[in-house]
Amino acid sequence: MSGIAGQGRTGNGIVHIAVLVIVILWVMPTFGLLVSSLRDKDLLAVSGWWTALTTTERNEVGRANPPADQVEEAPVYVISGNLFEADGGAEVTRFGISIQDPEAFDAGTTADLKDGGTVTINPDGSYRLTSPEPFEGSRGQRLFYTAAFPPEFTLQNYEEVLSSEGIGQSFINSLTVAVPATIIPILIAAFAAYALAWMKFPGRALLLSVVVGLLVVPLQMSLIPLLKLYNDVGEIFGVPAKTYVGIWLAHTGFGMPLAIYLLRNYIRGLPGEIMESARIDGASDFDIFMRIVLPLSMPALAAFAIFQFLWVWNDLLVAMVFLSNSSDQLVLTGRLRELLGSRGGNWEILTASAFVSILVPVAVFFSLQRFLVRGLLAGSVKG
Template structure:
């Protein structure tokens, strides 16, 4: 009676709820980052991304009345607006920080020396004075306004092409792609040959090589950075794309060989033995049988390697450099954060640009991820 048809056990529901929680924990911040990248700086600073579609009320910074006075009917008049470019509606205003909502739109405030000030709901103000205003300290206006939802592409234009600031990550984006794509393909090509040899070819010392590969998985890459850089300088490849490709290849090979070898070792032996009986060479078996069958494992490693190389900063700084022509995306974002740390809208757009490609790669190949990672674990 414990397993009634149509009913799920408590363990199944627990697993489902846990998966939903983990998915929400990953998706919700990404969605918030995406929405924030299309918002203006004022909206981001005054409200959360979840209220992006709602009309918002916020306290505007104090604005001092300014302008050239005009003489009208014996009064000196200054006119202006609080919202030169925004689609905001004034809900309250005041002339003191202690009472920023003392007046309603259209009210007339009596100031010292006979001056009067009025502000309508569109933010247009009128200051009048019976005496000349030269040399006088004009009042400040503290306004509370409601602002409709507003979305803009200016953040992405500024990030990608440096509009209005000259600071962009377009070149860094290309540099990162130049590093990440070869640094993903090269270790796969080398590891596939090595994994096939360790899985299906008999030669002395094979077990020791497998043990060495497993041991290299736990070696921190920071341990090899300086010696490897010195070796690159001695060989003559120094700081450049070839050097960083080889560095990422070396750091990624142990995991690649381990995953692919486990997967290839779990393939049916009868297929390979029959191919050998039919006269196929080892290279033909590898290219026509092993590689097509090993695509899930190759795809799973490609995801990990691409994400690692795309988000890498340490290896890029050591083996590539910090010049504008060599700076990768993560380095450009660090510089952008240092020089424009208060522009949250620019940082949100930059961050989403940096994760857009990894997200696309992950979702395009994620169906092979679990199958490749579990390869060889069950016989």
Template sequence: MASSSGKSFLGRFGVHIAVFVFVAIWTIPTLGILVSSLRDKDQLIVSGWWTALSTSSQTEAGRLPGASAQIEKDGKFVIEGNIFGDGPARNISAFGIKAQQPTQYEAGTVADLGEGVSLQLNADGSFVMQSPKAFEGDRGQRVYYASSAPPRFTTDNYQTVLFSEGIGRSFINSLTVTIPATIIPILIAAYAAYALAWMRFPGRALLIAVIIGLLVVPLQMSLIPLLKLYNGVGLFFGVPAKTYLGIWLAHTGFGLPFAIYLLRSYIAGLPREIMESARIDGASDFEIFVKIVLPLSFPVLASFAIFQFLWVWNDLLVAMVFLGSGSDQLVLTGKLNALLGSRGGDWEILTTSAFVTIIVPLIVFFSLQRYFVRGLLAGSVKGG
């Protein structure tokens, strides 16, 4: 049954379900990265992030102290202490001395190791090993045990990543690249879009066709010619090849066709009466653009800003070509790629680095998201 707005209940319900599914698909992995980045290293290795609030269980191996730690007590030689040492306490449920039977004995029971040697490993990790003869050798007895620990969270992962792994410097590099590479195309495209929408001059239709054609040009095909052109101009004017200016211009060039197309579609759909009234009142094109078009075009400007920011922030190829791969030039995506090769088993480092990489785009998106859909839909359906 249709409602007064012309939409059936089933249709509205389906839209809500679809939105919920897409939000869940996007949000759940992000939440998983955040939780994993705050978990203790040992717990992160053995269990998924969805178990972060529950007690984690794992089977571990340890080695007791060697003969140098023994003392003689009541005619027997004794080695005692705590298997966790100075590490965090855990609860031991069972232990064993063979890898094939790591939980052969319950915690607190006395295990017979043969030749009169006994071992007692308690639930709190304390142990007592006794022998009628003196222990020999520096390598102590190998012990396997099943332990459980309460949830542990830490910010040490972020301290390691930001101050020890070089992520902090790469974070600044990415901001230095992304902010100007987002603002410059918007400034240029806004002027161009207004001119193509409301100003009449020879070759206007041809320029619009060229811009539409540039939308389908692959980045990889134009990257090398653009680099050669930039190096040639830089050599002529004595400008170094690997500079921030180069990557700003590159991202501006790659982003302008889409920016001009999106903004022109929106600006061309603005009410003609407003423009004509302003011209009758004596306003110039520049005054119309600044005082009327820009305020009305803020939604579509915000939409493109999100697109461009996300594209530049997540870019690796253009950054490697125009900025370089040195420690002082490497952006976040490049640094994270390097960590994947050198720290592939350190999940706490990788998840923390990944969340540091996505936190800024998340802030930008949620700050501008109320304008995103409005500006994008308006730019897609209006034309002139």
């Protein structure tokens, strides 16, 4: 018995380690996205997010102040300044006067220039160039240096994203699409699931088979026929083509098979004695559904609500087909696509935008996640 108990503890330990590894693998990309969104665009362009948490050394190229800023300190002319725009804790370790040898001198030492002048770069980034003759030209001399940069974060990316034109409206548009497209299929599927679970009528098994078969129908295959059908019906009743009603109905149709299947399994697992007792007391099927089944089915309803909301919120394809690209209908995923198209090199803006877009799904998931496992496992034993 002790051997079996030891094997059980070992097995549990392996399971816990495996779960921990899976959690880390899932959380790491999101954490990396968050760190990237808080980094300066210059740092993001030259190093990965994993380097942002520690002090890193980088080779940089700076430029001294122009000759117009020189000061005569007999018998030499002097140009001075600082390589760092602000005191962010960076420290110069080495510097050079040519790109072939950018680490030729230690910080704080003085290097001789070819024209008889000198250059000194101190650890704090301050520099001093001297020349026996006046400096000429319109641009300052290039300075090559290696510096150690501490972790640096900024909220500027989020300020730019949240203040950019159209983001706020797109956020509202996504909520306008996602909330009704989550509630409508739940309301319809709950009635259908109860009927398939506890009401006896001809063709019930066939109808359930059709629902299960619809689970494997690809969205891409049915999207255009559904749009054509909607437009044809809209012409008959005078309904405009590009409206929120169309995308609500589309998401309802695509979400119904999973909703009915999930809720039917859960409702079928409820104790039948409760239904029979209610019928003996004179309750109708509608009363049983509203007063007994619906309150007891909250875990399954919440589980489907998570899946449906995440799917609708992150959707781009259906929104592109059923909605226009105007600012009053463009959803958040569409706005991010436009940012990617017009500002493909500004990764700091894209990372901040992407993290803003996942805040609502994450909030929905964590608020309802306690129902998720209960809803998914419902009906796994009883059929």
